[in-house]
Amino acid sequence: MRTLTVLKIGGNVLDNSELLPEVLKNFSERSGLKILVHGGGKVANRYLQALGINPVMMEGRRVTDAKTLEVVSMVYAGLINKQLVGMLQVFGCNALGLSGADAAVIPASKRSPIPVDYGYVGDVILSDIPGQLIHHWLEDNITPVFSPLSFEKKSGCLLNTNADTIASAVSAAMASFYAVRLVYCFEKKGVLSDPGDENSVIESMTFQEFQQLKQGGVITEGMIPKLENAFTALSKGVSEVWICGPQAFRKENPFSGTLITHGRIP
């Protein structure tokens, strides 16, 4: 079985004009099949504010009304996605940018407004992701680049969806075709046991250890949903999940950072 690497890059990498080209260059030069998934909330906030729309967040998640949806669609699918695709093309990687609506690659249903109404936010329908089509593209030497937008087919509406979740879902959908390595790349070197010490990277973590670290208050806030996405991917057949910093992509192997496992180090 061939290996597929799914790399997710978030806001702090996207916003770093020195780091971003380096990460994309290393990604392009990496051998094998690849998929990129990106966020972009910080740029979206700048455009929302320039257009007089106040970004609203609840529990770390964006509340997306109709006007906000229009702006985040433009920023994610039209600006950031195309900048990344353009840079990857320069590095020789034949990237194809995608929103959830394109070939209906990220099918979703609008989240129930109860208990919390997040507005135009989508929950991915994993079983409807067209894995066979994405497989065709990969075999045609295409590198799909996913923006954090899913798609509700019955309404024809794009929906806002967390990029970590999209990376997890796409990885899971491709697990029947490839040995999938999912890599969450963010500004830290990995999951830290001491937030004040950049070098306190936890080398590997089982689900049981995650539960203990969460209860102990070592893992908090944004890291919790990220790790939940990582464990979900594992449970759906993804081979390995890494949470690591940009420098982890510099070498072909081995990765460094936090390896999320089924309870043993593969």
Place this chain on the structure above:
Amino acid sequence: MRTLTVLKIGGNVLDNSELLPEVLKNFSERSGLKILVHGGGKVANRYLQALGINPVMMEGRRVTDAKTLEVVSMVYAGLINKQLVGMLQVFGCNALGLSGADAAVIPASKRSPIPVDYGYVGDVILSDIPGQLIHHWLEDNITPVFSPLSFEKKSGCLLNTNADTIASAVSAAMASFYAVRLVYCFEKKGVLSDPGDENSVIESMTFQEFQQLKQGGVITEGMIPKLENAFTALSKGVSEVWICGPQAFRKENPFSGTLITHGRIP
């Protein structure tokens, strides 16, 4: 040889909330292989103004500075393109939205600033369009949807390109795979011999007739480059070009409007 229909829709169709779904529904229900190309200058102007950027036009063409390029990229590739893709999906058409950078489908070079500096405007490099890849997508039942953005590979930069030109270039690139019918759909019923009479549609036109009508002042302004694109497409192997109104798409056959020919009606 199978037939491929390339439909280009412009601003007056895009901006008409009753007409647009009807055109897209008819397009979706039409049998055979299809490609859609869209413009969107009017929506871009609204966003430019909302962001405090004054749209600058010279001889009917947009002057595109760096900030304008960012906004038109968002509006074309992130907003209009995705709205069209979403609507087509609802109508059962498996649309895939594209900017020129995606899989480098519309390769271009930045136009020389001499004699007129239009800024980030691209001239399409027809011979570099990846016809084989687009052919694969069409055979996979995908309907590509092109935004009016080309791509310069050496700089990684999107460039602003007239949608009529992109429709002409894509049609020409696919002419070695299919019998291509290129349809320019706009607000009139066809090319008019009397601008004051909506029903004075010229049924067909040869290049010689076009030259005469242009010299006689019957064909003016925006219709001139549109017809030049039509004749360029014909000269590159496209089978037929129609200039017609939205209603022309209502029936399977025959088309109504102005048929651009090599000198005879096929």
